[in-house]
Amino acid sequence: MPVTGDQQLLKQLNRMALVRQVGAAPGLSRAALAEVLGLTKSTVSLLARELIDEGWLAESDLLTTGEVGRRATPLHLDGGRLALLGAEVGIDEARVVATDLLGRVVDSVVLPYQDPNDAPGCIALAGTGLIALARRLSRRNAAGGARRVLGIGIGLHGAVDEASGVLRHAPHLGWRNVDVGAQLAARLAGSPLAGLPRYMQNEANVAALGEFEFTPQSATDPLVYLSIGYGVGAGVIVSDRLLTGLRGFAGEVGHAILQVDGPTCSCGRRGCADALIGLGALLATVLDEERPSYAALETLVGRVEQGEAASCAAVDEAGRQLGVLLNNLWASFDPMAICIGGPALRLGDTFIAPARRVLADYAAAAVLAPPEIRTSEFGADAVAVGAAALARYRLTRPLDR
Amino acid sequence: MPVTGDQQLLKQLNRMALVRQVGAAPGLSRAALAEVLGLTKSTVSLLARELIDEGWLAESDLLTTGEVGRRATPLHLDGGRLALLGAEVGIDEARVVATDLLGRVVDSVVLPYQDPNDAPGCIALAGTGLIALARRLSRRNAAGGARRVLGIGIGLHGAVDEASGVLRHAPHLGWRNVDVGAQLAARLAGSPLAGLPRYMQNEANVAALGEFEFTPQSATDPLVYLSIGYGVGAGVIVSDRLLTGLRGFAGEVGHAILQVDGPTCSCGRRGCADALIGLGALLATVLDEERPSYAALETLVGRVEQGEAASCAAVDEAGRQLGVLLNNLWASFDPMAICIGGPALRLGDTFIAPARRVLADYAAAAVLAPPEIRTSEFGADAVAVGAAALARYRLTRPLDR
Numbered sequence: 001m002p003v004t005g006d007q008q009l010l011k012q013l014n015r016m017a018l019v020r021q022v023g024a025a026p027g028l029s030r031a032a033l034a035e036v037l038g039l040t041k042s043t044v045s046l047l048a049r050e051l052i053d054e055g056w057l058a059e060s061d062l063l064t065t066g067e068v069g070r071r072a073t074p075l076h077l078d079g080g081r082l083a084l085l086g087a088e089v090g091i092d093e094a095r096v097v098a099t100d101l102l103g104r105v106v107d108s109v110v111l112p113y114q115d116p117n118d119a120p121g122c123i124a125l126a127g128t129g130l131i132a133l134a135r136r137l138s139r140r141n142a143a144g145g146a147r148r149v150l151g152i153g154i155g156l157h158g159a160v161d162e163a164s165g166v167l168r169h170a171p172h173l174g175w176r177n178v179d180v181g182a183q184l185a186a187r188l189a190g191s192p193l194a195g196l197p198r199y200m201q202n203e204a205n206v207a208a209l210g211e212f213e214f215t216p217q218s219a220t221d222p223l224v225y226l227s228i229g230y231g232v233g234a235g236v237i238v239s240d241r242l243l244t245g246l247r248g249f250a251g252e253v254g255h256a257i258l259q260v261d262g263p264t265c266s267c268g269r270r271g272c273a274d275a276l277i278g279l280g281a282l283l284a285t286v287l288d289e290e291r292p293s294y295a296a297l298e299t300l301v302g303r304v305e306q307g308e309a310a311s312c313a314a315v316d317e318a319g320r321q322l323g324v325l326l327n328n329l330w331a332s333f334d335p336m337a338i339c340i341g342g343p344a345l346r347l348g349d350t351f352i353a354p355a356r357r358v359l360a361d362y363a364a365a366a367v368l369a370p371p372e373i374r375t376s377e378f379g380a381d382a383v384a385v386g387a388a389a390l391a392r393y394r395l396t397r398p399l400d401r
Numbered sequence: 402m403p404v405t406g407d408q409q410l411l412k413q414l415n416r417m418a419l420v421r422q423v424g425a426a427p428g429l430s431r432a433a434l435a436e437v438l439g440l441t442k443s444t445v446s447l448l449a450r451e452l453i454d455e456g457w458l459a460e461s462d463l464l465t466t467g468e469v470g471r472r473a474t475p476l477h478l479d480g481g482r483l484a485l486l487g488a489e490v491g492i493d494e495a496r497v498v499a500t501d502l503l504g505r506v507v508d509s510v511v512l513p514y515q516d517p518n519d520a521p522g523c524i525a526l527a528g529t530g531l532i533a534l535a536r537r538l539s540r541r542n543a544a545g546g547a548r549r550v551l552g553i554g555i556g557l558h559g560a561v562d563e564a565s566g567v568l569r570h571a572p573h574l575g576w577r578n579v580d581v582g583a584q585l586a587a588r589l590a591g592s593p594l595a596g597l598p599r600y601m602q603n604e605a606n607v608a609a610l611g612e613f614e615f616t617p618q619s620a621t622d623p624l625v626y627l628s629i630g631y632g633v634g635a636g637v638i639v640s641d642r643l644l645t646g647l648r649g650f651a652g653e654v655g656h657a658i659l660q661v662d663g664p665t666c667s668c669g670r671r672g673c674a675d676a677l678i679g680l681g682a683l684l685a686t687v688l689d690e691e692r693p694s695y696a697a698l699e700t701l702v703g704r705v706e707q708g709e710a711a712s713c714a715a716v717d718e719a720g721r722q723l724g725v726l727l728n729n730l731w732a733s734f735d736p737m738a739i740c741i742g743g744p745a746l747r748l749g750d751t752f753i754a755p756a757r758r759v760l761a762d763y764a765a766a767a768v769l770a771p772p773e774i775r776t777s778e779f780g781a782d783a784v785a786v787g788a789a790a791l792a793r794y795r796l797t798r799p800l801d802r
Contacts, residue, residue: 269728
């Protein structure tokens with residue numbers, strides 16, 4: 001329902017529309033914002049004043065434009081007073097970041113798991129990291145660098161039912177139906193974070209939001225973010241919305257079949273993209289590693305950098321399968337760009353170049369221009385920063401579920 | 402932008418929200434509608450009065466509820482006074498229907514092409530059909546069955562850029578970059594249809610909207626509609642919106658690769674779903690037909706019904722590939738249901754049963770419940786009726802592009 005009679009909601013919608021507009025086009029004056037948003041200038045002035053008082057927006061120094069007698073005070077997002085917290089409950093560690101409203105990391109902590117099979121322990125560890133960062137932010141606060149936490153995002157390596165807070169299935173962790181929301185609530189109870197809005201989503205979904213909310217290319221829509229770590233998953237944004245699907249499985253393209261009767265996948269099916277492209281499968285094949293780890297990935301990266309033939313051939317084959325998956329994502333979503341991210345980027349062009357070649361060949365055969373293929377700039381923090389982006393995304397879209 | 406200061410637009414949004422709500426839940430009173438929509442009862446009464454006067458809504462007979470002294474007048478969509486026109490510019494014919502607001506066909510015409518290579522001729526023929534139906538509706542009008550045409554939808558067998566009215570590529574017709582919008586405007590100029598809103602979309606997209614707007618299961622969201630005719634394409638609806646993608650190619654899953662280095666597809670790639678599942682490929686393989694036709698399909702259906710071994714084996718193999726595609730649509734979109742439609746349904750369970758089996762096997766391997774798979778009820782008119790649904794869909798969502 002786009003419009004209701006609820007004046008409070010209407011006001012909050014307009015406030016957050018103003019925040020989003022200022023984020024998308026920093027430096028506009030109140031008059032220009034009123035024009036773009038279809039609001040009166042006095043409404044914009046009133047809302048801007050509130051948002052400046054609360055720390056969302058800041059005014060630049062008065063600028064005199066070329067026109068005689070006219071002065072405009074440009075608005076931009078305030079990077080100094082508010083914070084977002086983002087946590088990745090990863091495969092072998094929890095990564096937690098605090099960012100400003102523009103997605104710049106202002107603090108972070110990495111906590112290695114004791115035991116990845118102990119889901120409650122891993123989730124509590126992420127909670128510990130969140131509380132630690134909140135404490136550090138508040139100590140800075142006492143020292144003068146005031147920064148209030150607005151909300152918390154969590155990125156999880158599996159399909160997430162955001163409404164219930166349940167992680168349905170994380171194949172590379174072996175977790176099923178873990179009530180992350182309740183466990184995290186229990187860990188945060190009594191801490192300063194207890195009452196704050198919390199949001200959770202699949203790791204590829206949050207990384208997609210990081211790319212969408214926090215980079216200058218935020219006008220890329222539709223955007224597909226393809227996350228390649230031990231598993232393969234996509235986050236898809238269409239018309240300013242994250243696609244989640246009925247049960248949080250949308251974008252789980254790692255479990256689309258690329259090769260009928262191909263190798264067995266961590267999910268139980270055979271021939272999934274995950275089993276042909278994911279690092280878990282690649283490390284198992286090349287290094288005979290049963291449980292993937294960052295150390296194993298570094299070994300593989302070393303062998304590829306030294307040009308070891310069998311490793312390079314395996315990575316090239318995975319790269320060519322990635323090209324097929326890129327074609328299929330193009331056919332399914334017709335995105336403006338596909339952004340590739342995740343630990344597999346460490347394999348460099350040995351991995352990405354064959355994928356680009358395969359996609360280009362398909363595009364040439366069909367006489368069509370393929371979408372732009374780019375790689376993420378956020379590195380190892382992509383999921384944690386994306387989790388912070390999830391918080392900003394939800395807070396600024398009060399009507400979306 | 403969810404909210405603007407434009408009072409006219411706000412009113413139109415509320416009017417159309419009311420129409421959609423009455424369509425989704427017929428029989429509610431004004432008070433109940435006010436509650437659901439978050440509007441005041443007097444606003445709902447005012448808007449309902451306008452919409453009744455214009456032919457959108459009708460009142461049922463006064464009903465006395467159980468509560469003493471209370472009377473409620475239920476509202477429903479008026480099936481009697483307005484019409485939508487929908488045209489399918491098909492592979493070997495143009496089909497045009499007039500429906501009421503609820504999607505019930507009130508008139509139709511089928512016009513076989515003289516020459517499918519003559520794109521302007523085929524498009525003009527669809528225009529001729531639209532004008533013929535409009536004339537018949539107006540003659541009835543004179544006889545007392547008043548029915549005003551609200552808008553026109555067009556379904557096309559290829560990727561459509563709706564904003565420019567250009568059909569980008571229709572592989573099974575061999576058409577590229579055909580300016581359908583301008584050609585149709587030229588054909589309708591001077592007719593009573595000249596000034597009416599016109600919308601156009603891919604055939605699978607409009608058929609998806611037909612299923613979404615005009616069936617009692619309209620609460621199915623996300624919905625994937627998989628159209629299997631000479632080619633294969635999907636229409637995807639998520640959160641009440643049709644996904645179109647950057648250039649109208651979203652849902653073109655017929656050109657996702659299911660078999661690397663598989664058979665050459667009409668699009669130029671190899672191993673596409675289209676070349677493994679579509680009737681064009683199946684008829685070429687089994688009957689050695691170069692140009693698919695309804696007559697050839699009837700021949701194949703006859704052979705399958707008689708249990709001819711080679712034909713049944715080919716259809717079974719296509720059905721199993723369809724099962725793989727269903728798995729991949731599930732992984733990509735996590736829909737509530739996938740609805741299969743199009744001429745291939747004529748092949749019956751020889752085609753559909755192996756698809757269901759393959760999907761069930763994947764679901765069992767992954768220990769997950771697959772989406773509901775159902776088949777369309779609209780038969781040969783699915784695209785034309787869907788085109789009428791496109792008109793209702795766009796008219797009742799004034800803010801969507």
